[in-house]
Amino acid sequence: xxxxxxxxxHKVTSRFEIGGTRVTPKQFEKHIITVKKLGYxxxxxxxxxxxxxxxxxxxxxxTFDDGFECVYTQAFPLLKKHxxxxxxxxxxxxxxxxxxxxxSFGLRFRHLSEEQxxxxxxxxxxxxxxxxxxxxxxxLTDRELEAELRVSKERLEDIVNHEVTxxxxxxxxxxxxxEKFLASVGYSIAFTSRKTYTMRLKNPFSVERQGxxxxxxxxxxxxxxxxxVGLFEFAKQRIINMFAxxxxxxxxxxxxxxKLAGMSFRTSKIVKSSDDKNLEI
Numbered sequence: 001x002x003x004x005x006x007x008x009x010h011k012v013t014s015r016f017e018i019g020g021t022r023v024t025p026k027q028f029e030k031h032i033i034t035v036k037k038l039g040y041x042x043x044x045x046x047x048x049x050x051x052x053x054x055x056x057x058x059x060x061x062x063t064f065d066d067g068f069e070c071v072y073t074q075a076f077p078l079l080k081k082h083x084x085x086x087x088x089x090x091x092x093x094x095x096x097x098x099x100x101x102x103x104s105f106g107l108r109f110r111h112l113s114e115e116q117x118x119x120x121x122x123x124x125x126x127x128x129x130x131x132x133x134x135x136x137x138x139x140l141t142d143r144e145l146e147a148e149l150r151v152s153k154e155r156l157e158d159i160v161n162h163e164v165t166x167x168x169x170x171x172x173x174x175x176x177x178x179e180k181f182l183a184s185v186g187y188s189i190a191f192t193s194r195k196t197y198t199m200r201l202k203n204p205f206s207v208e209r210q211g212x213x214x215x216x217x218x219x220x221x222x223x224x225x226x227x228x229v230g231l232f233e234f235a236k237q238r239i240i241n242m243f244a245x246x247x248x249x250x251x252x253x254x255x256x257x258x259k260l261a262g263m264s265f266r267t268s269k270i271v272k273s274s275d276d277k278n279l280e281i
Contacts, residue, residue, distance in 0.1 A: 008209035087126035089168035128166030
């Protein structure tokens with residue numbers, strides 16, 4: 001059995017940022033060339049829905065959280081050049097807007113437009129949700145949580161004109177309650193960040209990914225799960241996840257962000273909550 005290589009990126013850009021969650025275009029193409037030379041093929045995401053299924057060939061999935069415009073302008077053409085596709089998870093409240101939700105100290109990055117999302121979808125990319133306003137989902141009430149998941153799903157389905165069933169957790173944070181709500185809203189798979197040493201595929205609502213950042217020039221370290229390289233990568237990912245979790249405290253209040261995001265979506269969005277009452281977001 002060969003575990004699939006599932007990579008988690010955020011931005012592909014030469015622009016400076018404080019957080020370091022980017023890779024440069026040159027760096028990203030080097031990553032693509034590395035997996036290509038090693039014989040990795042595009043991963044069929046549907047196979048991840050069967051946790052007990054064995055993978056008999058090397059497969060890779062390039063995933064991108066947040067849905068920044070650089071995914072379309074930089075990552076998309078580079079992956080296409082080398083015969084790969086990808087998956088992008090979108091914060092739907094900020095489609096076509098700058099990342100006001102992010103504690104980026106004034107350094108703003110624009111998100112994908114509707115037209116760019118549609119082109120990626122038509123080119124074979126997996127389009128998934130990353131919530132509507134990028135909160136820590138564990139801290140939301142049941143009504144807020146359902147709204148985040150449902151509004152985002154419906155927003156994307158309006159754009160691509162087909163069902164959207166994939167999700168990626170903001171900050172990689174989730175619990176059993178969040179997983180239960182995802183299933184009830186209609187999602188069938190959800191991606192998180194690396195949380196275990198072995199990264200075994202056991203739960204389609206907690207598919208772990210290898211985070212890739214500016215410090216990761218040699219992608220081969222992500223392929224070696226043996227001691228001590230594998231342990232170092234695991235520890236590094238855990239530390240990064242910890243800081244990502246702490247950074248959620250710096251985000252604006254959820255209700256304020258939901259209101260701001262709603263201005264770019266619709267004046268108001270009415271959905272049905274779990275207790276069958278109308279919920280406005």
